[in-house]
Structures are given as structure tokens and as C-alpha cells.
Amino acid sequence: MQFEDVAYKINIKQVGGFLKKNDAESQEKLILKGITGIVLPSEMLVMLGPSGSGKTTLLTALGGRLGGHLAGNITYNNKPFSNAMKSNTGFVAQDDVLHPHLTVTETLVYTALLRLPKTLTKEQKSQHAEAVITQLGLSRCKDSIIGGGLLKGISGGERKRVSIAQEMMINPSLLFLDEPTSGLDSTTSQRIVFTLWELANGGRTIVMTIHQPSSRLYYMFHKVLLLSEGNPLYFGKGSNALDYFSSVGFVPSVAMNPADFLLDLANGISFDDSCEDEIAIKQTLVCSYKENLSESVKSEVGSDHNQVHDSIDHDKKLKRWSSTWCQQFDVLFRRGLKERRHESFSVLKIAQVLLVAILCGLLWWQSDTSRHLQDQLGFLFFYCGFWVTYPVFLGIFTFSQDRAMLRKERASGMYHLSSYFMAMTLGDLPMDLVLPTVFFIITYWMVGLNPTPGSFFSGLFVLLYSVLCSKGLGLAIGAVIVDIESASAFGTVLTLTFFLPSGFYVQNVPVFIRWIKYISINQYSYKLLLLSQYKPGETYTCGNNKTCLVEHFDIVKTVGLDGLATYVVAMTIMLVGYRLIAYFALMR
Numbered sequence: 001m002q003f004e005d006v007a008y009k010i011n012i013k014q015v016g017g018f019l020k021k022n023d024a025e026s027q028e029k030l031i032l033k034g035i036t037g038i039v040l041p042s043e044m045l046v047m048l049g050p051s052g053s054g055k056t057t058l059l060t061a062l063g064g065r066l067g068g069h070l071a072g073n074i075t076y077n078n079k080p081f082s083n084a085m086k087s088n089t090g091f092v093a094q095d096d097v098l099h100p101h102l103t104v105t106e107t108l109v110y111t112a113l114l115r116l117p118k119t120l121t122k123e124q125k126s127q128h129a130e131a132v133i134t135q136l137g138l139s140r141c142k143d144s145i146i147g148g149g150l151l152k153g154i155s156g157g158e159r160k161r162v163s164i165a166q167e168m169m170i171n172p173s174l175l176f177l178d179e180p181t182s183g184l185d186s187t188t189s190q191r192i193v194f195t196l197w198e199l200a201n202g203g204r205t206i207v208m209t210i211h212q213p214s215s216r217l218y219y220m221f222h223k224v225l226l227l228s229e230g231n232p233l234y235f236g237k238g239s240n241a242l243d244y245f246s247s248v249g250f251v252p253s254v255a256m257n258p259a260d261f262l263l264d265l266a267n268g269i270s271f272d273d274s275c276e277d278e279i280a281i282k283q284t285l286v287c288s289y290k291e292n293l294s295e296s297v298k299s300e301v302g303s304d305h306n307q308v309h310d311s312i313d314h315d316k317k318l319k320r321w322s323s324t325w326c327q328q329f330d331v332l333f334r335r336g337l338k339e340r341r342h343e344s345f346s347v348l349k350i351a352q353v354l355l356v357a358i359l360c361g362l363l364w365w366q367s368d369t370s371r372h373l374q375d376q377l378g379f380l381f382f383y384c385g386f387w388v389t390y391p392v393f394l395g396i397f398t399f400s401q402d403r404a405m406l407r408k409e410r411a412s413g414m415y416h417l418s419s420y421f422m423a424m425t426l427g428d429l430p431m432d433l434v435l436p437t438v439f440f441i442i443t444y445w446m447v448g449l450n451p452t453p454g455s456f457f458s459g460l461f462v463l464l465y466s467v468l469c470s471k472g473l474g475l476a477i478g479a480v481i482v483d484i485e486s487a488s489a490f491g492t493v494l495t496l497t498f499f500l501p502s503g504f505y506v507q508n509v510p511v512f513i514r515w516i517k518y519i520s521i522n523q524y525s526y527k528l529l530l531l532s533q534y535k536p537g538e539t540y541t542c543g544n545n546k547t548c549l550v551e552h553f554d555i556v557k558t559v560g561l562d563g564l565a566t567y568v569v570a571m572t573i574m575l576v577g578y579r580l581i582a583y584f585a586l587m588r
């Protein structure tokens with residue numbers, strides 16, 4: 001891999017003072033200022049530099065995962081990065097994004113099933129996962145769950161090794177790692193770097209960032225790139241770095257870890273007696289690089305342009321997807337069920353739904369249409385409110401948990417977005433449908449609603465349909481609004497607004513605002529529930545012992561009954577439409 005004059009800038013918005021006219025001014029910030037280098041198979045390149053020097057940005061750019069204003073030339077075996085290359089490149093991000101409820105083996109077997117070529121059988125893929133578990137020393141914890149947050153699982157070092165193992169699964173010729181040792185003790189760090197060193201010796205190219213390697217680690221790196229505020233200060237063999245800096249006048253005063261010395265220099269700290277300030281020292285080092293190293297690095301890159309290296313996978317024809325859509329769907333569906341089984345039927349969720357069902361049953365105990373019609377109308381109103389609001393919030397939170405995983409796996413080209421979306425939608429169905437069904441059965445008999453099978457099943461159908469519709473709305477909100485707090489606030493406002501046109505609050509709705517009823521899932525499901533319980537054309541006793549038709553219930557009169565077909569069509573459009581919005585929002 002070669003990279004020449006890589007520069008990257010971003011536009012940052014500067015928020016101005018309280019009374020300024022132009023509150024938001026856009027300003028350009030240069031993050032990478034022309035970085036050049038080359039790394040060959042069997043080499044391990046490490047990027048060193050203080051926090052904020054641009055290591056992660058450069059690594060992301062080299063790994064083909066950085067959008068925006070990227071200038072310069074990055075080639076892999078003389079070819080630019082392509083989508084097909086994703087399946088031959090491993091990228092281990094700084095944060096480990098893993099499913100907390102899966103075991104180490106499950107995690108890696110699912111990765112193998114998704115990432116290994118379709119020419120291998122399931123058994124061969126599982127065996128490959130087992131081999132990687134052994135290779136990365138994870139055998140001891142292979143049956144333990146990953147854990148995370150309050151859920152106790154494997155240790156931080158083991159988690160990092162699982163992340164590396166996921167990328168190792170595809171036997172990548174090029175492996176990028178962002179801070180693979182951060183937060184780990186020195187022995188574990190050493191073990192991880194040693195594993196990477198072995199991988200490099202096996203013919204792979206390893207590129208990584210690291211914060212503060214010990215001297216033992218430092219001497220394992222074949223090449224070092226030192227960065228300071230986006231500028232290169234050194235590129236070359238790690239063992240030559242001290243000689244280079246002493247040749248430009250910077251010598252460590254005491255014997256010290258070379259990595260510490262380089263980091264001090266990148267921070268503008270030198271150990272000689274000169275009284276230069278930090279900015280001046282950094283400036284001197286940047287100029288020294290340009291004068292002494294820049295040309296030789298560029299010529300090294302140039303001389304390599306026409307050579308195509310025989311990486312271990314050179315003969316492998318790169319394919320965009322390693323498995324078919326159906327295989328991806330199958331694996332994602334089974335993985336989703338396993339990962340979500342804990343949250344789907346959690347004791348808290350079941351208990352709260354049962355509690356509300358029993359409370360409703362007691363409050364509306366055996367209300368009949370001859371004496372308590374108004375009460376029943378109120379109950380149906382509550383029904384819709386509860387089973388519209390609850391699924392909306394379940395939907396909003398779905399992507400807050402999955403988004404990081406989706407981003408990571410999609411960046412590696414593991415599956416189609418459509419196979420994920422379908423697997424997630426179908427995998428969630430049991431929870432989406434079972435709890436409202438249980439709620440409906442309990443309350444239906446306790447409240448004493450219309451006992452005919454037709455009324456029961458049509459009522460249940462309406463309830464489940466509106467639950468699916470509301471879940472779709474929640475998914476759309478959660479996918480469009482990334483910030484979970486803003487998404488929840490928006491969901492609250494929207495579901496409360498849905499209550500307005502349901503006929504309970506205002507009966508004399510002006511004509512020009514009557515359209516609002518068409519956006520409210522509540523009013524659709526409410527009308528359909530009414531139709532499932534009371535037959536149009538039949539008389540019922542409502543307020544002040546008057547008898548009236550369903551069409552004349554106060555609550556219905558205000559917005560009118562449009563007929564069954566209208567409601568079913570409208571809800572179907574919402575059910576599909578909201579999911580399409582969510583799907584396209586996730587594509588961004």
C-alpha cells in the first residue's frame with residue numbers, strides 16, 4: 001500500500017456570540033497536511049503521535065472508510081480502493097463493537113458465516129472460526145458471553161482479541177488497527193502486538209496506531225510514522241528514528257524508551273538546553289522532515305509504483321459479497337433472535353404489560369354496552385393510545401443499539417442493508433405481536449367486550465396491525481433522527497398529537513384542519529376497533545339513556561366513519577411507508 005501527499009480538511013461550524021449577526025460561520029480545518037509513505041507485505045507500520053495529531057483520521061483514510069475532502073493518492077497493489085477490496089481488508093476500530101449477549105464462539109461463527117466465501121460449507125466455516133479462536137488464544141473464554149455495560153463478560157483484552165479475530169476471519173492481506181492496546185496492561189498489550197507481528201511475518205500488511213508503546217513493543221515495528229498536528233515528522237524504520245533525530249539536532253539526554261522520545265518531540269519537548277518554545281521545536285521538525293526525508297520517502301514510493309506485490313491473497317478474485325442474500329438473511333435472522341431473546345421477553349417488559357392489562361380489566365370489569373357504553377368507548381380509546389405509543393418507543397430505540405454494529409459490518413461489506421432490515425423486522429415480530437395479543441386476550445374477557453368470535457378476531461387483527469404500523473413509525477423516527485434524546489422527544493410530541501383528532505377532545509373540528517385525522521394512527525385503529533365491536537346500523541344506549549347508531553356516537557360524529565377499506569388501505573400505506581423511510585435513512 002502506498003499513500004502520497006494525503007491531505008484532509010473538514011468544515012467546522014464556529015458558533016458565534018449571542019448577539020452576532022452571522023451566528024454560524026464555516027471554517028476549514030486541515031487535519032492531515034500531506035502525508036506520504038509505503039508499507040509492504042510482511043511489514044508492520046505503526047503511527048505514533050500525540051492525541052489529536054491525526055492518527056485515526058489517516059488510518060481511516062487508508063482503510064477506505066473516510067468520506068469528505070480527501071486529497072492525495074492512496075493505492076493498494078497500484079489500484080485504488082474499491083468496494084470489492086472491503087472483503088479483503090480488515091479494520092479494527094478503537095471501540096469494540098460486539099453483541100454483548102453472544103458468546104465468543106457464537107460471535108466468531110456468525111462472522112465466519114457472513115464473511116467467508118459461499119464456496120465453503122457451514123461446517124468448514126465453523127472449523128475456520130475455531131482455528132482463529134485458537135490462533136488468537138481465546139480458547140479459554142470461547143463459551144463466555146462478550147458482555148458490556150453492566151453485563152459481566154470477558155475481559156477488555158479478550159474483547160479486543162475477539163475484534164481482531166473477526167477481522168482475521170477473512171484472512172485479510174491488509175489489516176488496520178486503531179489503538180489495539182488502549183486500556184490494556186503491558187503484558188496483554190505485548191501479547192496482542194506479538195500476535196500481530198506473527199501475522200505480519202505470515203505475509204500480511206499491518207497498519208496500526210498506538211498511543212504509548214513500551215520499548216519492547218517499539219522494536220517489533222518494522223516502520224514508524226510520527227505525526228504532529230497533521231504533519232509528518234518521521235517516516236522510516238523504527239530502528240533508524242533516533243539516528244535521524246540526532247542528525248537534525250535532537251538527542252535524548254538520558255537512555256529512554258524511543259517511543260517516549262518521539263512523542264515528546266511531536267509535542268514540542270526537547271531535552272537540550274535550547275530555550276526554544278514548543279511551537280518553534282515542532283516547526284523545526286516539520287522543516288527538517290521536508291528538507292531531509294520528504295524526497296527520499298517520495299522516491300521510495302515512486303520506485304514501488306510498478307511493482308505488484310505477491311500478497312498472500314493476490315490470486316484470490318475479489319468479490320463484492322461473500323454470501324448470497326438468502327444466506328445473509330438466514331444468519332442475521334438467527335443471530336438477531338439469539339441476541340435479542342433477552343431483551344425481547346425480559347421480565348420487566350412482560351410484567352409491565354401484564355400489570356397494565358390486569359389493571360384495565362379491573363377498572364373496566366364486565367362493562368356492558370347497555371349500561372356502560374361510554375366506559376367501553378373510553379377503554380377502546382385507551383387501548384389505541386397504549387398500543388400506539390408503546391411500539392413507537394420500542395421502534396425508536398431499535399437502531400440506537402444496532403447502529404454502531406450496522407456501520408461497522410456494512411463498512412466491511414458483510415451484508416446487504418436489505419437483508420439486515422428484513423431479518424431485523426421479521427426477528428422482532430414475535431415480541432411485536434405476542435405481548436399485545438396476551439394483553440388483548442386478558443382485557444377482552446375481563447372488560448366483557450363483544451363475545452362473538454368475529455368481533456374478537458377482527459379486534460385482535462386491528463390491534464396487531466396498528467402495533468406494526470406504530471413500530472414502523474418508531475423505526476422511521478429512530479433512523480432519521482440519530483440523537484436518541486431528540487428522537488424520543490419527537491416521538492412523544494407526535495404520539496400525543498395523534499390523540500387530538502380521535503374525537504375525544506374536540507368535536508367541532510373546523511373543516512380546514514380535518515385533514516389532520518389522516519396522519520393519526522390512533523384514529524384509524526380507534527375507528528376500526530369501534531367497527532369490530534359495534535355494528536353500524538344497530539342501536540346502542542349512549543349518554544342520558546338515548547339510543548343511537550354507531551355513526552351517531554359523539555366521538556365518531558366529529559370525524560365521521562369513512563368505511564373499513566379506507567382505514568385498512570391507509571394503515572397499510574403507513575405500515576410499509578414508515579419502514580421504507582427507515583430503510584432509506586439507514587442508507588445514509
Ligand SMILES: Nc1ncnc2c1ncn2[C@@H]1O[C@H](COP(=O)(O)OP(=O)(O)OP(=O)(O)O)[C@@H](O)[C@H]1O
Pocket residue numbers: 010012031049050051052053054055056057058211
Ligand atoms: N469531524 C470532525 N470535526 C471536528 N474536528 C475533527 C473531526 N474529525 C477529526 N477532527 C480533529 O482532527 C484532529 C485529529 O483527530 P484524530 O482522531 O485523527 O486524532 P488522533 O491522533 O487519532 O487522536 P487520539 O490519539 O486522541 O485518538 C483532532 O484535533 C480532532 O479534533
